[in-house]
Amino acid sequence: xxxxxxxxxxxxxxxxxxxxxxxxxxxxxxxxxxxxxxxxxxxxxxxxxxxxxxxxxxxxxxxxxxxxxxxxxxxxxxxxxxxxxxxxxxxxxxxxxxxxxxxxxxxxxxxxxxxxxxxxxxxxxxxxxxxxxxxxxxxxxxxxxxxxxxxxxxxxxxxxxxxxxxxxxxxxxxxxxxxxxxxxxxxxxxxxxxxxxxxxxxxxxxxxxxxxxxxxxxxxxxxxxxxxxxxxxxxxxxxxxxxxxxxxxxxxxxxxxxxx
Amino acid sequence: xxxxxxxxxxxxxxxxxxxxxxxxxxxxxxxxxxxxxxxxxxxxxxxxxxxxxxxxxxxxxxxxxxxxxxxxxxxxxxxxxxxxxxxxxxxxxxxxxxxxxxxxxxxxxxxxxxxxxxxxxxxxxxxxxxxxxxxxxxxxxxxxxxxxxxxxxxxxxxxxxxxxxxxxxxxxxxxxxxxxxxxxxxxxxxxxxxxxxxxxxxxxxxxxxxxxxxxxxxxxxxxxxxxxxxxxxxxxxxxxxxxxxxxxxxx
Numbered sequence: 001x002x003x004x005x006x007x008x009x010x011x012x013x014x015x016x017x018x019x020x021x022x023x024x025x026x027x028x029x030x031x032x033x034x035x036x037x038x039x040x041x042x043x044x045x046x047x048x049x050x051x052x053x054x055x056x057x058x059x060x061x062x063x064x065x066x067x068x069x070x071x072x073x074x075x076x077x078x079x080x081x082x083x084x085x086x087x088x089x090x091x092x093x094x095x096x097x098x099x100x101x102x103x104x105x106x107x108x109x110x111x112x113x114x115x116x117x118x119x120x121x122x123x124x125x126x127x128x129x130x131x132x133x134x135x136x137x138x139x140x141x142x143x144x145x146x147x148x149x150x151x152x153x154x155x156x157x158x159x160x161x162x163x164x165x166x167x168x169x170x171x172x173x174x175x176x177x178x179x180x181x182x183x184x185x186x187x188x189x190x191x192x193x194x195x196x197x198x199x200x201x202x203x204x205x206x207x208x209x210x211x212x213x214x215x216x217x218x219x220x221x222x223x224x225x226x227x228x229x230x231x232x233x234x235x236x237x238x239x240x241x242x243x244x245x246x247x248x249x250x251x252x253x254x255x256x257x258x259x260x
Numbered sequence: 261x262x263x264x265x266x267x268x269x270x271x272x273x274x275x276x277x278x279x280x281x282x283x284x285x286x287x288x289x290x291x292x293x294x295x296x297x298x299x300x301x302x303x304x305x306x307x308x309x310x311x312x313x314x315x316x317x318x319x320x321x322x323x324x325x326x327x328x329x330x331x332x333x334x335x336x337x338x339x340x341x342x343x344x345x346x347x348x349x350x351x352x353x354x355x356x357x358x359x360x361x362x363x364x365x366x367x368x369x370x371x372x373x374x375x376x377x378x379x380x381x382x383x384x385x386x387x388x389x390x391x392x393x394x395x396x397x398x399x400x401x402x403x404x405x406x407x408x409x410x411x412x413x414x415x416x417x418x419x420x421x422x423x424x425x426x427x428x429x430x431x432x433x434x435x436x437x438x439x440x441x442x443x444x445x446x447x448x449x450x451x452x453x454x455x456x457x458x459x460x461x462x463x464x465x466x467x468x469x470x471x472x473x474x475x476x477x478x479x480x481x482x483x484x485x486x487x488x489x490x491x492x493x494x495x496x497x498x499x500x501x502x503x504x505x506x507x508x509x510x511x
Contacts, residue, residue: 055413073417083410088510089432099418102428130509143414150418 341400403437
């Protein structure tokens, strides 16, 4: 297994006592696999991702990539965040080159690799634009290109299309399928949309309401290659219904928890 | 004509109208010509003062004071801002002082500065510095505090050293705020120098205005005021131009 997550737990100390955000989450992701994590809001999905990405220390448990334990942030793990993360003071090309520039890759080489990734994410011709001159969807492509350029073993995506409208989400989802096929990247994708999870993933991990635990792992039988037209397939509808079935209960619990 | 063009036309029209009024109103005798000199006479007088070499030394002294005070404000304000940002506790303690700082009429302390530093350019520079530096400190702290957490996470995920994280993420992200501080500081420096010279100094353009006023040399006074106005407009438009060049397309 390329990425293993073993009994990961995280609790936060607050004024009113300790809050368990994530509880004993274990998961394995194989090379080239696309795994989605879905769960109700507040189930610790983002915390889980920040731990795997090395940005947050777990209370207990371990993450390994290709057998090596991950301590702190790691160059073999790339992250794409939900929030706008393209640097506004850098052009599209300069954004894409950021990681390479910081790791001392030679200029021509980094320009070439950044260009390649920008073409891949559909930003060819926009190299000299600033993020403010682009749409939200295009800015998120900039962030994706910036991560892809580093050629990470694993890419974590925390609701990368969460702030975008439904059509843009579908289009970008479809492009992500194409990008993954082209780069055979291993992706751990967090979303609250099971349709998005179904469109993209090989396996879907359903999480419980807080504290976040793995409720079940569903193999996605939909054939590849896929594109966004699959959402009208009856099989897609059936699977989506099934996922909702298992998520519904958790979402209700999450809502009840919020009302407390 | 586009909306923008119309706005610009009216904007310039207002200035032109004010200039024309400044010429015509005293000429028509609508106000006492001793109290308000026509614009053309101000310009002519300014030309005479400069070509006769009367204003030269005052201009030089005022410019030097502004440059020294402004440079000192930048050199001290930026590091102070960064230090304060790194020390959140100190920041919390000082917050109310910083936000009410500009409520203090700092010029009231001028006699004190003279008593300590004597009658020279030094108290003028110190007042202008003190007036400007806090704007830089406040805006630097604000800018660094407001850097979106996600940008820092991007830097951390690439394992940047703390130094690099600062120079490559925090600082560039804070630049729009910091530049606002610099713009304010530039205006405050000019105001600080001219106003202190006006109150009490033995040379400088501000002093020249006050001296002319006290000696009923109204034409000289207006000539010097015109010079100050032109200088303030010049400084401001240069800063605006610089700002647009620096990050006009980023905002």
